[in-house]
Amino acid sequence: GAGVSQSPSNKVTEKGKDVELRCDPISGHTALYWYRQRLGQGLEFLIYFQGNSAPDKSGLPSDRFSAERTGESVSTLTIQRTQQEDSAVYLCASSLALPQPQHFGDGTRLSIL
Amino acid sequence: AQSVTQLDSQVPVFEEAPVELRCNYSSSVSVYLFWYVQYPNQGLQLLLKYLSGSTLVKGINGFEAEFNKSQTSFHLRKPSVHISDTAEYFCAVSFIQGAQKLVFGQGTRLTINP
Numbered sequence: 001g002a003g004v005s006q007s008p009s010n011k012v013t014e015k016g017k018d019v020e021l022r023c024d025p026i027s028g029h030t031a032l033y034w035y036r037q038r039l040g041q042g043l044e045f046l047i048y049f050q051g052n053s054a055p056d057k058s059g060l061p062s063d064r065f066s067a068e069r070t071g072e073s074v075s076t077l078t079i080q081r082t083q084q085e086d087s088a089v090y091l092c093a094s095s096l097a098l099p100q101p102q103h104f105g106d107g108t109r110l111s112i113l
Numbered sequence: 114a115q116s117v118t119q120l121d122s123q124v125p126v127f128e129e130a131p132v133e134l135r136c137n138y139s140s141s142v143s144v145y146l147f148w149y150v151q152y153p154n155q156g157l158q159l160l161l162k163y164l165s166g167s168t169l170v171k172g173i174n175g176f177e178a179e180f181n182k183s184q185t186s187f188h189l190r191k192p193s194v195h196i197s198d199t200a201e202y203f204c205a206v207s208f209i210q211g212a213q214k215l216v217f218g219q220g221t222r223l224t225i226n227p
Contacts, residue, residue, distance in 0.1 A: 031213060033214065033215070035215075035217075041220070042117075042203060042217040042219045043157075043203070043205075043215070044217075045214040045215065045216070048213055048214055050213065056213070056214065059214070091156055091157070093156075093157075097213075098145065098207060098209075099162075099164045101147060101159045101162055102215060103159070104149075104156035104157040106155050106156045107156055
């Protein structure tokens with residue numbers, strides 16, 4: 001496919017469990033971003049990868065959140081010991097270098113019971 | 114620090130009426146400006162962007178926006194809306210230099226009534 005692909009599309013888990021979310025960026029896009037969208041709110045930046053540079057982790061809300069990216073391909077966002085406030089839609093985006101715009105996936109809707 | 118304010122959380126309009134969705138930003142440095150649209154259960158789709166040059170930018174689906182540097186605004190307009198324009202609209206900015214992330218407004222829900 002030509003777009004950003006995220007999986008799973010929906011994830012329901014119990015409080016305290018770990019979850020892993022996956023993002024496949026558009027081929028050739030060097031930059032990859034993770035955002036969180038809580039119900040009825042805008043998007044919060046979480047983390048940014050650019051090529052082989054050190055990631056910008058300034059938006060990660062706690063040390064329970066981490067993300068990895070292998071080269072310029074797939075990225076995974078991991079949330080450990082999930083809490084109810086982690087319930088949100090997690091959106092991934094990829095782009096060529098600025099000023100090229102970011103292209104978003106459809107997101108993973110995470111629900112913590 | 115950058116911030117983006119979308120002044121209206123909800124905007125109801127009748128079909129074929131004009132609409133304006135307001136966006137103001139705060140930044141001490143130059144920025145790029147974007148409008149994205151989000152349809153239900155989907156990701157964000159780029160409507161239009163301002164990078165430089167002409168302050169009036171045209172996007173997809175008949176939308177346009179005007180960059181006003183003195184008022185630090187980037188309002189989105191459409192002269193005649195359609196039912197299919199019902200969606201959430203997000204204004205966003207990014208630094209021209211430095212951090213590459215997008216800073217988003219809270220969103221405006223546009224509802225088109227027949």
